[in-house]
Amino acid sequence: MKLPLKGIIPPMVTPLSEAQTLDCKGLKNLIEHLLEGGVSGIFLLGTNGEGPSLSYALRKQLISEACNIVDKRVPVLVGITDTSFGGSLEIAHHAQRAGADALVVAPPYYFPLSEKEIIDYFRALAPLLPLPFLIYNIPSCTKLNLSPKTVKSVKELGAIGVKDSSGDEAMLYAFIEAFKDTPDFSVIVGNELFLSNAVLEGGHGAVAGGANVFPKLFVALYEASLSKDKQRITKIQKVILRMHDTIYKVEDSPTRSIKAIKCALSIMGICEDHMAAPLFRLNGNRRSKIEGYLQEFESVTHIRSPL
Structure with a gap:
Protein backbone atom coordinates (compact mmCIF):
# COMPACT_ATOMS: atom_id res chain seq x y z
CA MET A 1 0.00 0.00 0.00
CA LYS A 2 1.58 3.25 -1.16
CA LEU A 3 1.40 6.34 1.00
CA PRO A 4 -0.22 8.76 1.02
CA LEU A 5 -3.52 7.12 0.21
CA LYS A 6 -5.10 8.98 -2.69
CA GLY A 7 -8.09 9.02 -5.01
CA ILE A 8 -11.68 7.85 -4.71
CA ILE A 9 -12.24 5.30 -1.95
CA PRO A 10 -15.96 4.47 -1.81
CA PRO A 11 -17.48 3.76 1.62
CA MET A 12 -18.97 0.55 0.29
CA VAL A 13 -22.51 -0.38 1.27
CA THR A 14 -22.98 -3.79 2.84
CA PRO A 15 -25.26 -5.89 0.60
CA LEU A 16 -27.77 -7.75 2.76
CA SER A 17 -30.45 -10.33 2.01
CA GLU A 18 -33.97 -10.22 3.37
CA ALA A 19 -32.84 -12.66 6.06
CA GLN A 20 -30.18 -10.13 7.19
CA THR A 21 -27.37 -12.32 5.93
CA LEU A 22 -24.61 -11.18 3.60
CA ASP A 23 -25.70 -10.97 -0.04
CA CYS A 24 -22.54 -12.64 -1.34
CA LYS A 25 -23.49 -12.48 -5.02
CA GLY A 26 -24.34 -8.80 -4.66
CA LEU A 27 -21.07 -8.21 -2.83
CA LYS A 28 -19.05 -9.57 -5.72
CA ASN A 29 -21.13 -7.60 -8.23
CA LEU A 30 -20.63 -4.41 -6.24
CA ILE A 31 -16.88 -4.80 -5.82
CA GLU A 32 -16.40 -5.51 -9.52
CA HIS A 33 -18.60 -2.49 -10.34
CA LEU A 34 -16.39 -0.28 -8.16
CA LEU A 35 -13.10 -1.64 -9.49
CA GLU A 36 -14.26 -1.34 -13.08
CA GLY A 37 -15.08 2.27 -12.26
CA GLY A 38 -11.44 2.97 -11.47
CA VAL A 39 -11.59 3.52 -7.70
CA SER A 40 -8.34 3.67 -5.73
CA GLY A 41 -9.51 1.67 -2.72
CA ILE A 42 -12.54 0.32 -0.89
CA PHE A 43 -13.66 1.26 2.63
CA LEU A 44 -15.68 -1.38 4.50
CA LEU A 45 -17.90 -0.89 7.55
CA GLY A 46 -18.19 2.88 7.44
CA THR A 47 -21.41 4.84 7.81
CA ASN A 48 -22.68 3.86 4.36
CA GLY A 49 -21.68 0.29 5.18
CA GLU A 50 -23.90 0.39 8.30
CA GLY A 51 -20.92 -0.92 10.26
CA PRO A 52 -22.15 -0.26 13.82
CA SER A 53 -25.48 -1.98 13.07
CA LEU A 54 -23.93 -5.30 12.02
CA SER A 55 -23.04 -8.22 14.27
CA TYR A 56 -19.36 -9.02 14.71
CA ALA A 57 -19.89 -12.28 12.85
CA LEU A 58 -21.38 -10.48 9.85
CA ARG A 59 -18.65 -7.83 9.91
CA LYS A 60 -16.00 -10.55 9.87
CA GLN A 61 -17.70 -12.39 7.01
CA THR A 81 -15.02 2.14 15.32
CA ASP A 82 -16.85 0.68 18.30
CA THR A 83 -18.02 1.58 21.78
CA SER A 84 -15.97 -1.40 22.96
CA PHE A 85 -12.17 -1.17 23.02
CA GLY A 86 -11.94 -4.95 22.78
CA GLY A 87 -14.47 -5.02 19.97
CA SER A 88 -12.38 -2.61 17.91
CA LEU A 89 -9.32 -4.80 18.41
CA GLU A 90 -11.25 -7.96 17.56
CA ILE A 91 -12.32 -6.57 14.19
CA ALA A 92 -8.87 -5.06 13.59
CA HIS A 93 -7.11 -8.39 14.04
CA TYR A 109 -19.35 7.26 20.10
CA TYR A 110 -21.33 6.90 23.34
CA PHE A 111 -19.61 8.83 26.13
CA PRO A 127 0.18 0.14 19.74
CA LEU A 128 -2.22 -2.80 19.64
CA LEU A 129 -3.43 -2.28 16.08
CA PRO A 130 -2.00 -4.80 13.61
CA LEU A 131 -2.39 -2.53 10.55
CA PRO A 132 -1.83 1.13 9.63
CA PHE A 133 -4.79 3.31 10.56
CA LEU A 134 -6.56 6.55 9.66
CA ILE A 135 -8.32 8.63 12.29
CA TYR A 136 -11.94 9.39 11.44
CA ASN A 137 -13.56 12.72 12.27
CA ILE A 138 -17.35 12.32 12.10
CA PRO A 139 -18.93 14.54 14.77
CA SER A 140 -22.48 13.87 13.56
CA CYS A 141 -22.10 10.32 14.90
CA THR A 142 -19.52 10.62 17.67
CA LYS A 143 -20.53 14.02 19.14
CA LEU A 144 -16.79 14.81 19.05
CA ASN A 145 -15.17 17.21 16.60
CA LEU A 146 -11.48 16.42 16.30
CA SER A 147 -9.16 19.38 15.96
CA PRO A 148 -5.96 19.46 13.88
CA LYS A 149 -4.08 19.54 17.20
CA THR A 150 -5.73 16.27 18.30
CA VAL A 151 -5.12 14.63 14.94
CA LYS A 152 -1.46 15.71 15.06
CA SER A 153 -1.16 13.97 18.41
CA VAL A 154 -2.68 10.79 16.97
CA LYS A 155 -0.38 11.04 13.94
CA GLU A 156 2.54 10.84 16.34
CA LEU A 157 1.03 7.56 17.54
CA ALA A 174 -7.42 23.45 8.51
CA PHE A 175 -6.46 19.77 8.25
CA ILE A 176 -4.91 20.31 4.82
CA GLU A 177 -2.90 23.26 6.14
CA ALA A 178 -1.82 21.40 9.27
CA PHE A 179 -0.39 18.47 7.31
CA LYS A 180 0.86 20.16 4.14
CA ASP A 181 4.47 19.44 5.09
CA THR A 182 3.89 15.74 5.84
CA PRO A 183 3.65 14.17 2.37
CA ASP A 184 2.93 10.63 3.59
CA PHE A 185 -0.09 11.70 5.68
CA SER A 186 -3.42 11.68 3.82
CA VAL A 187 -6.21 14.18 4.24
CA ILE A 188 -9.32 12.49 2.83
CA VAL A 189 -12.66 14.27 2.68
CA GLY A 190 -15.90 12.48 3.54
CA ASN A 191 -18.28 15.06 2.07
CA GLU A 192 -18.31 14.39 -1.67
CA LEU A 193 -19.41 17.96 -2.45
CA PHE A 194 -16.04 19.13 -1.12
CA LEU A 195 -14.03 16.71 -3.26
CA SER A 196 -12.80 19.06 -5.95
CA ASN A 197 -11.93 21.95 -3.63
CA ALA A 198 -10.15 19.55 -1.29
CA VAL A 199 -7.91 18.23 -4.07
CA LEU A 200 -7.29 21.71 -5.49
CA GLU A 201 -6.18 22.86 -2.02
CA GLY A 202 -3.83 19.93 -1.50
CA GLY A 203 -6.06 17.16 -0.14
CA HIS A 204 -5.67 13.60 -1.32
CA GLY A 205 -9.13 12.38 -2.30
CA ALA A 206 -12.56 11.44 -1.05
CA VAL A 207 -14.53 8.69 0.60
CA ALA A 208 -17.57 9.48 -1.55
CA LEU A 221 -13.99 14.57 -10.95
CA TYR A 222 -10.91 13.58 -8.96
CA GLU A 223 -8.81 13.41 -12.13
CA ALA A 224 -10.15 16.73 -13.42
CA SER A 225 -9.32 18.30 -10.06
CA LEU A 226 -5.78 16.94 -10.15
CA SER A 227 -5.27 18.47 -13.59
CA LYS A 228 -7.06 21.70 -12.56
CA ASP A 229 -9.41 21.40 -15.53
CA LYS A 230 -11.95 23.96 -14.30
CA GLN A 231 -14.34 23.56 -17.24
CA ARG A 232 -14.57 19.82 -16.73
CA ILE A 233 -14.82 20.21 -12.96
CA THR A 234 -17.82 22.51 -13.38
CA LYS A 235 -19.59 20.07 -15.72
CA ILE A 236 -19.10 17.09 -13.44
CA GLN A 237 -20.03 18.99 -10.29
CA LYS A 238 -23.35 19.95 -11.87
CA VAL A 239 -24.15 16.27 -12.29
CA ILE A 240 -23.21 15.48 -8.69
CA LEU A 241 -25.26 18.40 -7.38
CA ARG A 242 -28.20 17.15 -9.41
CA MET A 243 -27.77 13.72 -7.79
CA HIS A 244 -27.88 15.35 -4.35
CA ASP A 245 -31.03 17.25 -5.28
CA THR A 246 -32.83 14.18 -6.66
CA ILE A 247 -31.69 10.68 -5.67
CA TYR A 248 -30.58 11.76 -2.20
CA LYS A 249 -33.82 13.60 -1.45
CA VAL A 250 -36.61 11.15 -2.19
CA GLU A 251 -37.34 11.04 1.54
CA ASP A 252 -36.80 13.39 4.44
CA SER A 253 -34.64 11.62 7.01
CA PRO A 254 -31.06 12.01 8.27
CA THR A 255 -30.11 8.69 6.66
CA ARG A 256 -31.83 9.29 3.32
CA SER A 257 -28.65 9.19 1.22
CA ILE A 258 -27.60 5.80 2.64
CA LYS A 259 -30.99 4.29 1.81
CA ALA A 260 -31.06 5.95 -1.61
CA ILE A 261 -27.63 4.59 -2.56
CA LYS A 262 -28.64 1.04 -1.68
CA CYS A 263 -31.95 1.44 -3.47
CA ALA A 264 -30.20 2.69 -6.61
CA LEU A 265 -27.79 -0.27 -6.57
CA SER A 266 -30.76 -2.62 -6.28
CA ILE A 267 -32.52 -1.02 -9.25
CA MET A 268 -29.29 -1.34 -11.24
CA GLY A 269 -29.25 -5.08 -10.50
CA ILE A 270 -25.99 -4.93 -8.55
CA CYS A 271 -27.05 -6.00 -5.06
CA GLU A 272 -30.05 -6.25 -2.80
CA ASP A 273 -31.13 -3.19 -0.84
CA HIS A 274 -32.17 -4.59 2.53
CA MET A 275 -30.96 -2.47 5.45
CA ALA A 276 -29.76 -3.42 8.90
CA ALA A 277 -32.04 -2.28 11.74
CA PRO A 278 -32.81 0.41 12.73
CA LEU A 279 -32.87 1.50 9.06
CA PHE A 280 -35.38 0.23 6.49
CA ARG A 281 -35.15 0.19 2.71
CA LEU A 282 -37.04 2.50 0.41
CA ASN A 283 -39.98 1.11 -1.52
CA GLY A 284 -43.10 2.10 -3.39
CA ASN A 285 -43.19 5.62 -4.74
CA ARG A 286 -39.73 6.49 -3.44
CA ARG A 287 -38.16 3.56 -5.24
CA SER A 288 -39.99 4.53 -8.42
CA LYS A 289 -38.64 8.08 -8.15
CA ILE A 290 -35.07 6.82 -7.86
CA GLU A 291 -35.60 4.56 -10.87
CA GLY A 292 -36.68 7.60 -12.89
CA TYR A 293 -33.70 9.64 -11.72
CA LEU A 294 -31.30 6.83 -12.66
CA GLN A 295 -32.62 6.91 -16.21
CA GLU A 296 -31.94 10.64 -16.27
CA PHE A 297 -28.33 10.12 -15.20
CA GLU A 298 -27.58 7.13 -17.42
CA SER A 299 -26.13 9.14 -20.30
CA VAL A 300 -23.61 11.08 -18.19
CA THR A 301 -22.43 8.79 -15.40
CA HIS A 302 -21.03 5.69 -17.08
CA ILE A 303 -18.20 7.28 -19.02
CA ARG A 304 -14.78 8.65 -18.16
CA SER A 305 -14.41 10.65 -21.37
CA PRO A 306 -15.32 14.37 -21.17
CA LEU A 307 -18.95 14.97 -20.26
Whole structure:
Protein backbone atom coordinates (compact mmCIF):
# COMPACT_ATOMS: atom_id res chain seq x y z
CA MET A 1 0.00 0.00 0.00
CA LYS A 2 1.58 3.25 -1.16
CA LEU A 3 1.40 6.34 1.00
CA PRO A 4 -0.22 8.76 1.02
CA LEU A 5 -3.52 7.12 0.21
CA LYS A 6 -5.10 8.98 -2.69
CA GLY A 7 -8.09 9.02 -5.01
CA ILE A 8 -11.68 7.85 -4.71
CA ILE A 9 -12.24 5.30 -1.95
CA PRO A 10 -15.96 4.47 -1.81
CA PRO A 11 -17.48 3.76 1.62
CA MET A 12 -18.97 0.55 0.29
CA VAL A 13 -22.51 -0.38 1.27
CA THR A 14 -22.98 -3.79 2.84
CA PRO A 15 -25.26 -5.89 0.60
CA LEU A 16 -27.77 -7.75 2.76
CA SER A 17 -30.45 -10.33 2.01
CA GLU A 18 -33.97 -10.22 3.37
CA ALA A 19 -32.84 -12.66 6.06
CA GLN A 20 -30.18 -10.13 7.19
CA THR A 21 -27.37 -12.32 5.93
CA LEU A 22 -24.61 -11.18 3.60
CA ASP A 23 -25.70 -10.97 -0.04
CA CYS A 24 -22.54 -12.64 -1.34
CA LYS A 25 -23.49 -12.48 -5.02
CA GLY A 26 -24.34 -8.80 -4.66
CA LEU A 27 -21.07 -8.21 -2.83
CA LYS A 28 -19.05 -9.57 -5.72
CA ASN A 29 -21.13 -7.60 -8.23
CA LEU A 30 -20.63 -4.41 -6.24
CA ILE A 31 -16.88 -4.80 -5.82
CA GLU A 32 -16.40 -5.51 -9.52
CA HIS A 33 -18.60 -2.49 -10.34
CA LEU A 34 -16.39 -0.28 -8.16
CA LEU A 35 -13.10 -1.64 -9.49
CA GLU A 36 -14.26 -1.34 -13.08
CA GLY A 37 -15.08 2.27 -12.26
CA GLY A 38 -11.44 2.97 -11.47
CA VAL A 39 -11.59 3.52 -7.70
CA SER A 40 -8.34 3.67 -5.73
CA GLY A 41 -9.51 1.67 -2.72
CA ILE A 42 -12.54 0.32 -0.89
CA PHE A 43 -13.66 1.26 2.63
CA LEU A 44 -15.68 -1.38 4.50
CA LEU A 45 -17.90 -0.89 7.55
CA GLY A 46 -18.19 2.88 7.44
CA THR A 47 -21.41 4.84 7.81
CA ASN A 48 -22.68 3.86 4.36
CA GLY A 49 -21.68 0.29 5.18
CA GLU A 50 -23.90 0.39 8.30
CA GLY A 51 -20.92 -0.92 10.26
CA PRO A 52 -22.15 -0.26 13.82
CA SER A 53 -25.48 -1.98 13.07
CA LEU A 54 -23.93 -5.30 12.02
CA SER A 55 -23.04 -8.22 14.27
CA TYR A 56 -19.36 -9.02 14.71
CA ALA A 57 -19.89 -12.28 12.85
CA LEU A 58 -21.38 -10.48 9.85
CA ARG A 59 -18.65 -7.83 9.91
CA LYS A 60 -16.00 -10.55 9.87
CA GLN A 61 -17.70 -12.39 7.01
CA LEU A 62 -17.91 -9.20 4.98
CA ILE A 63 -14.22 -8.43 5.56
CA SER A 64 -13.12 -11.94 4.59
CA GLU A 65 -15.31 -12.15 1.51
CA ALA A 66 -14.44 -8.65 0.32
CA CYS A 67 -10.70 -9.10 0.75
CA ASN A 68 -10.88 -12.38 -1.14
CA ILE A 69 -12.78 -10.77 -4.04
CA VAL A 70 -10.59 -7.67 -4.19
CA ASP A 71 -7.49 -9.86 -4.12
CA LYS A 72 -5.07 -6.95 -3.58
CA ARG A 73 -6.17 -5.09 -6.71
CA VAL A 74 -6.70 -1.99 -4.54
CA PRO A 75 -6.20 -1.33 -0.82
CA VAL A 76 -9.03 -2.42 1.47
CA LEU A 77 -9.72 -0.19 4.47
CA VAL A 78 -11.81 -1.52 7.36
CA GLY A 79 -13.78 0.56 9.85
CA ILE A 80 -13.26 -0.66 13.41
CA THR A 81 -15.02 2.14 15.32
CA ASP A 82 -16.85 0.68 18.30
CA THR A 83 -18.02 1.58 21.78
CA SER A 84 -15.97 -1.40 22.96
CA PHE A 85 -12.17 -1.17 23.02
CA GLY A 86 -11.94 -4.95 22.78
CA GLY A 87 -14.47 -5.02 19.97
CA SER A 88 -12.38 -2.61 17.91
CA LEU A 89 -9.32 -4.80 18.41
CA GLU A 90 -11.25 -7.96 17.56
CA ILE A 91 -12.32 -6.57 14.19
CA ALA A 92 -8.87 -5.06 13.59
CA HIS A 93 -7.11 -8.39 14.04
CA HIS A 94 -9.64 -10.18 11.88
CA ALA A 95 -9.08 -7.58 9.17
CA GLN A 96 -5.34 -8.20 9.31
CA ARG A 97 -5.81 -11.97 9.04
CA ALA A 98 -8.22 -11.55 6.13
CA GLY A 99 -5.73 -9.48 4.14
CA ALA A 100 -6.99 -5.92 4.60
CA ASP A 101 -4.50 -3.10 4.20
CA ALA A 102 -5.53 -0.41 6.70
CA LEU A 103 -8.00 0.46 9.42
CA VAL A 104 -10.24 3.48 9.97
CA VAL A 105 -11.18 4.40 13.51
CA ALA A 106 -13.15 7.20 15.16
CA PRO A 107 -13.29 7.74 18.93
CA PRO A 108 -15.97 5.70 20.73
CA TYR A 109 -19.35 7.26 20.10
CA TYR A 110 -21.33 6.90 23.34
CA PHE A 111 -19.61 8.83 26.13
CA PRO A 112 -18.62 12.47 25.58
CA LEU A 113 -14.83 12.71 25.79
CA SER A 114 -12.37 15.51 26.45
CA GLU A 115 -9.46 16.09 24.09
CA LYS A 116 -7.12 14.46 26.61
CA GLU A 117 -9.38 11.42 26.87
CA ILE A 118 -9.47 11.07 23.07
CA ILE A 119 -5.69 11.18 22.88
CA ASP A 120 -5.37 8.76 25.81
CA TYR A 121 -7.77 6.40 24.03
CA PHE A 122 -5.61 6.36 20.91
CA ARG A 123 -2.44 6.14 22.98
CA ALA A 124 -3.81 2.87 24.39
CA LEU A 125 -5.27 1.59 21.11
CA ALA A 126 -2.62 2.46 18.51
CA PRO A 127 0.18 0.14 19.74
CA LEU A 128 -2.22 -2.80 19.64
CA LEU A 129 -3.43 -2.28 16.08
CA PRO A 130 -2.00 -4.80 13.61
CA LEU A 131 -2.39 -2.53 10.55
CA PRO A 132 -1.83 1.13 9.63
CA PHE A 133 -4.79 3.31 10.56
CA LEU A 134 -6.56 6.55 9.66
CA ILE A 135 -8.32 8.63 12.29
CA TYR A 136 -11.94 9.39 11.44
CA ASN A 137 -13.56 12.72 12.27
CA ILE A 138 -17.35 12.32 12.10
CA PRO A 139 -18.93 14.54 14.77
CA SER A 140 -22.48 13.87 13.56
CA CYS A 141 -22.10 10.32 14.90
CA THR A 142 -19.52 10.62 17.67
CA LYS A 143 -20.53 14.02 19.14
CA LEU A 144 -16.79 14.81 19.05
CA ASN A 145 -15.17 17.21 16.60
CA LEU A 146 -11.48 16.42 16.30
CA SER A 147 -9.16 19.38 15.96
CA PRO A 148 -5.96 19.46 13.88
CA LYS A 149 -4.08 19.54 17.20
CA THR A 150 -5.73 16.27 18.30
CA VAL A 151 -5.12 14.63 14.94
CA LYS A 152 -1.46 15.71 15.06
CA SER A 153 -1.16 13.97 18.41
CA VAL A 154 -2.68 10.79 16.97
CA LYS A 155 -0.38 11.04 13.94
CA GLU A 156 2.54 10.84 16.34
CA LEU A 157 1.03 7.56 17.54
CA GLY A 158 1.15 6.15 14.01
CA ALA A 159 -1.91 7.39 12.09
CA ILE A 160 -1.32 7.57 8.33
CA GLY A 161 -4.18 9.94 7.56
CA VAL A 162 -7.40 11.62 8.58
CA LYS A 163 -10.84 11.15 7.06
CA ASP A 164 -12.81 14.32 7.71
CA SER A 165 -16.58 13.97 7.59
CA SER A 166 -17.29 17.05 9.69
CA GLY A 167 -19.11 18.73 6.80
CA ASP A 168 -17.20 21.88 7.76
CA GLU A 169 -15.15 23.11 4.81
CA ALA A 170 -13.11 25.42 7.03
CA MET A 171 -12.16 22.45 9.22
CA LEU A 172 -11.16 20.49 6.12
CA TYR A 173 -8.86 23.28 5.00
CA ALA A 174 -7.42 23.45 8.51
CA PHE A 175 -6.46 19.77 8.25
CA ILE A 176 -4.91 20.31 4.82
CA GLU A 177 -2.90 23.26 6.14
CA ALA A 178 -1.82 21.40 9.27
CA PHE A 179 -0.39 18.47 7.31
CA LYS A 180 0.86 20.16 4.14
CA ASP A 181 4.47 19.44 5.09
CA THR A 182 3.89 15.74 5.84
CA PRO A 183 3.65 14.17 2.37
CA ASP A 184 2.93 10.63 3.59
CA PHE A 185 -0.09 11.70 5.68
CA SER A 186 -3.42 11.68 3.82
CA VAL A 187 -6.21 14.18 4.24
CA ILE A 188 -9.32 12.49 2.83
CA VAL A 189 -12.66 14.27 2.68
CA GLY A 190 -15.90 12.48 3.54
CA ASN A 191 -18.28 15.06 2.07
CA GLU A 192 -18.31 14.39 -1.67
CA LEU A 193 -19.41 17.96 -2.45
CA PHE A 194 -16.04 19.13 -1.12
CA LEU A 195 -14.03 16.71 -3.26
CA SER A 196 -12.80 19.06 -5.95
CA ASN A 197 -11.93 21.95 -3.63
CA ALA A 198 -10.15 19.55 -1.29
CA VAL A 199 -7.91 18.23 -4.07
CA LEU A 200 -7.29 21.71 -5.49
CA GLU A 201 -6.18 22.86 -2.02
CA GLY A 202 -3.83 19.93 -1.50
CA GLY A 203 -6.06 17.16 -0.14
CA HIS A 204 -5.67 13.60 -1.32
CA GLY A 205 -9.13 12.38 -2.30
CA ALA A 206 -12.56 11.44 -1.05
CA VAL A 207 -14.53 8.69 0.60
CA ALA A 208 -17.57 9.48 -1.55
CA GLY A 209 -20.82 7.61 -0.89
CA GLY A 210 -22.15 8.38 -4.37
CA ALA A 211 -19.21 6.49 -5.85
CA ASN A 212 -21.02 3.28 -4.88
CA VAL A 213 -23.48 4.08 -7.65
CA PHE A 214 -21.41 6.16 -10.07
CA PRO A 215 -17.73 5.35 -9.47
CA LYS A 216 -16.59 6.60 -12.88
CA LEU A 217 -18.20 9.98 -12.28
CA PHE A 218 -16.30 10.58 -9.05
CA VAL A 219 -13.04 9.24 -10.46
CA ALA A 220 -13.48 11.67 -13.37
CA LEU A 221 -13.99 14.57 -10.95
CA TYR A 222 -10.91 13.58 -8.96
CA GLU A 223 -8.81 13.41 -12.13
CA ALA A 224 -10.15 16.73 -13.42
CA SER A 225 -9.32 18.30 -10.06
CA LEU A 226 -5.78 16.94 -10.15
CA SER A 227 -5.27 18.47 -13.59
CA LYS A 228 -7.06 21.70 -12.56
CA ASP A 229 -9.41 21.40 -15.53
CA LYS A 230 -11.95 23.96 -14.30
CA GLN A 231 -14.34 23.56 -17.24
CA ARG A 232 -14.57 19.82 -16.73
CA ILE A 233 -14.82 20.21 -12.96
CA THR A 234 -17.82 22.51 -13.38
CA LYS A 235 -19.59 20.07 -15.72
CA ILE A 236 -19.10 17.09 -13.44
CA GLN A 237 -20.03 18.99 -10.29
CA LYS A 238 -23.35 19.95 -11.87
CA VAL A 239 -24.15 16.27 -12.29
CA ILE A 240 -23.21 15.48 -8.69
CA LEU A 241 -25.26 18.40 -7.38
CA ARG A 242 -28.20 17.15 -9.41
CA MET A 243 -27.77 13.72 -7.79
CA HIS A 244 -27.88 15.35 -4.35
CA ASP A 245 -31.03 17.25 -5.28
CA THR A 246 -32.83 14.18 -6.66
CA ILE A 247 -31.69 10.68 -5.67
CA TYR A 248 -30.58 11.76 -2.20
CA LYS A 249 -33.82 13.60 -1.45
CA VAL A 250 -36.61 11.15 -2.19
CA GLU A 251 -37.34 11.04 1.54
CA ASP A 252 -36.80 13.39 4.44
CA SER A 253 -34.64 11.62 7.01
CA PRO A 254 -31.06 12.01 8.27
CA THR A 255 -30.11 8.69 6.66
CA ARG A 256 -31.83 9.29 3.32
CA SER A 257 -28.65 9.19 1.22
CA ILE A 258 -27.60 5.80 2.64
CA LYS A 259 -30.99 4.29 1.81
CA ALA A 260 -31.06 5.95 -1.61
CA ILE A 261 -27.63 4.59 -2.56
CA LYS A 262 -28.64 1.04 -1.68
CA CYS A 263 -31.95 1.44 -3.47
CA ALA A 264 -30.20 2.69 -6.61
CA LEU A 265 -27.79 -0.27 -6.57
CA SER A 266 -30.76 -2.62 -6.28
CA ILE A 267 -32.52 -1.02 -9.25
CA MET A 268 -29.29 -1.34 -11.24
CA GLY A 269 -29.25 -5.08 -10.50
CA ILE A 270 -25.99 -4.93 -8.55
CA CYS A 271 -27.05 -6.00 -5.06
CA GLU A 272 -30.05 -6.25 -2.80
CA ASP A 273 -31.13 -3.19 -0.84
CA HIS A 274 -32.17 -4.59 2.53
CA MET A 275 -30.96 -2.47 5.45
CA ALA A 276 -29.76 -3.42 8.90
CA ALA A 277 -32.04 -2.28 11.74
CA PRO A 278 -32.81 0.41 12.73
CA LEU A 279 -32.87 1.50 9.06
CA PHE A 280 -35.38 0.23 6.49
CA ARG A 281 -35.15 0.19 2.71
CA LEU A 282 -37.04 2.50 0.41
CA ASN A 283 -39.98 1.11 -1.52
CA GLY A 284 -43.10 2.10 -3.39
CA ASN A 285 -43.19 5.62 -4.74
CA ARG A 286 -39.73 6.49 -3.44
CA ARG A 287 -38.16 3.56 -5.24
CA SER A 288 -39.99 4.53 -8.42
CA LYS A 289 -38.64 8.08 -8.15
CA ILE A 290 -35.07 6.82 -7.86
CA GLU A 291 -35.60 4.56 -10.87
CA GLY A 292 -36.68 7.60 -12.89
CA TYR A 293 -33.70 9.64 -11.72
CA LEU A 294 -31.30 6.83 -12.66
CA GLN A 295 -32.62 6.91 -16.21
CA GLU A 296 -31.94 10.64 -16.27
CA PHE A 297 -28.33 10.12 -15.20
CA GLU A 298 -27.58 7.13 -17.42
CA SER A 299 -26.13 9.14 -20.30
CA VAL A 300 -23.61 11.08 -18.19
CA THR A 301 -22.43 8.79 -15.40
CA HIS A 302 -21.03 5.69 -17.08
CA ILE A 303 -18.20 7.28 -19.02
CA ARG A 304 -14.78 8.65 -18.16
CA SER A 305 -14.41 10.65 -21.37
CA PRO A 306 -15.32 14.37 -21.17
CA LEU A 307 -18.95 14.97 -20.26
